[in-house]
Amino acid sequence: MHLLYPVILFIITIAGGSIPLWVKGLNDRRMQLLLAFSGAFLLSITFLHLLPETFEDLGSKTGFYILGGFFLQLFIQRFTHGVEHGHVHVHPNQHDHHHIPVWSIVAGLSIHAFMEGLPLGFNYRNSATGPSLYFAVAAHKLPEAMLLTMLVLHERGKKTAVTTLLIFSFLTPLAGMIATYLGMHYGFISRMVTALIPIVAGAFIHISTTIFFESGTKQHLLTWQKVLAMVAGVSIALITLFLE
Numbered sequence: 001m002h003l004l005y006p007v008i009l010f011i012i013t014i015a016g017g018s019i020p021l022w023v024k025g026l027n028d029r030r031m032q033l034l035l036a037f038s039g040a041f042l043l044s045i046t047f048l049h050l051l052p053e054t055f056e057d058l059g060s061k062t063g064f065y066i067l068g069g070f071f072l073q074l075f076i077q078r079f080t081h082g083v084e085h086g087h088v089h090v091h092p093n094q095h096d097h098h099h100i101p102v103w104s105i106v107a108g109l110s111i112h113a114f115m116e117g118l119p120l121g122f123n124y125r126n127s128a129t130g131p132s133l134y135f136a137v138a139a140h141k142l143p144e145a146m147l148l149t150m151l152v153l154h155e156r157g158k159k160t161a162v163t164t165l166l167i168f169s170f171l172t173p174l175a176g177m178i179a180t181y182l183g184m185h186y187g188f189i190s191r192m193v194t195a196l197i198p199i200v201a202g203a204f205i206h207i208s209t210t211i212f213f214e215s216g217t218k219q220h221l222l223t224w225q226k227v228l229a230m231v232a233g234v235s236i237a238l239i240t241l242f243l244e
Contacts, residue, residue, distance in 0.1 A: 005120070005134040006173035012138040013169035017145030020153055021161065031143060033229045038139040039211030040233025045136035046204045048237055049129040050119065054198045062198045069202025076203075079108030083147050102155045106164060109148055110171055112203070113141070117172035119197045121179025128243035136237070137172065140207070145169065 055062045083105055116137055124130050148168060153161035182189040212230070 005131065006176055009120075009134055009138050009141070009176075010169050010173050013141045013145045013172070014165065016142035017149045017165040017169060019146055020150040021158065029225075031146070033225055034143045035211050036226045036229040037233045038143055039208040040230040041237050042136045042140045042204055042233075043208035044234045044237030045132050045240070046201050046208070048241060049124075049126065049132050050197065050201045050204070053124050053126065053129055054194075054201065056125070057194050058198065065195060065198035066202040066205070069199035069204075070206045071202075072199065073112075073203035073206040076108050076112055077206075079104045080112065081105055081108075083109060083144065083151065102152060105151065106148070106168075109144070110168060113168060113171040114175045115196075115203065116140075116200055117175025118179045118193055119200050120172070120176030121181075121183060122193050122197060123183075128240050132237070132240040132243070139233075141169075141172065 051062070051066075054065075058065070079101075081101070081104075120130070120134060120137065122130075145165065145168060149161050149165050152164045156164075179189075179193050183193050184190075
């Protein structure tokens with residue numbers, strides 16, 4: 001059963017990332033609604049599942065790790081240029097794209113993807129935490145993979161976009177499987193993963209809140225469609241509390 005989750009995550013990421021390969025002119029409004037849903041879902045799972053487990057393991061130290069993860073994500077954003085929370089760098093009428101740091105963005109997103117996969121390999125006390133976290137990460141990676149593919153496709157062509165998508169889709173499940181295997185065989189690795197979980201949680205908080213504040217209309221207003229998307233994300237996360 002545990003092997004099923006990485007496979008599902010890989011498939012969802014590939015499926016989402018491949019959409020720009022065969023659908024031209026993706027609707028920006030729908031993308032923003034998807035981002036709002038995924039951000040709300042990810043933030044809710046972080047607060048409802050990830051943080052309670054972490055505080056139980058690490059106690060008062062957890063706050064320091066969360067704070068560190070928040071600012072670590074801020075540093076990673078220097079390389080990703082905000083793609084992980086919906087910043088699009090491709091504009092239909094823009095002809096000069098040489099200023100877009102494609103490989104810096106890909107490298108930053110790869111580090112982010114591997115880092116967010118590490119908590120997936122941890123054995124949690126609450127049986128619902130693991131699956132809930134997998135699907136929260138998958139919901140986040142769906143628009144993220146789409147935006148990444150759009151960028152690489154526009155800048156480097158279809159072949160490079162497909163290769164990049166395959167590697168990107170594999171990184172997060174790979175990190176989860178590595179953490180599971182090493183954690184089972186080496187005690188210090190298990191302790192490291194325990195400390196990494198709140199760091200990743202801090203990064204999730206940064207990404208989710210940035211989605212809320214920066215996505216949507218140019219005036220950053222909360223439209224009723226965006227509110228409904230966020231409510232849907234929170235509601236599904238609340239349902240996972242009853243899955244234990």
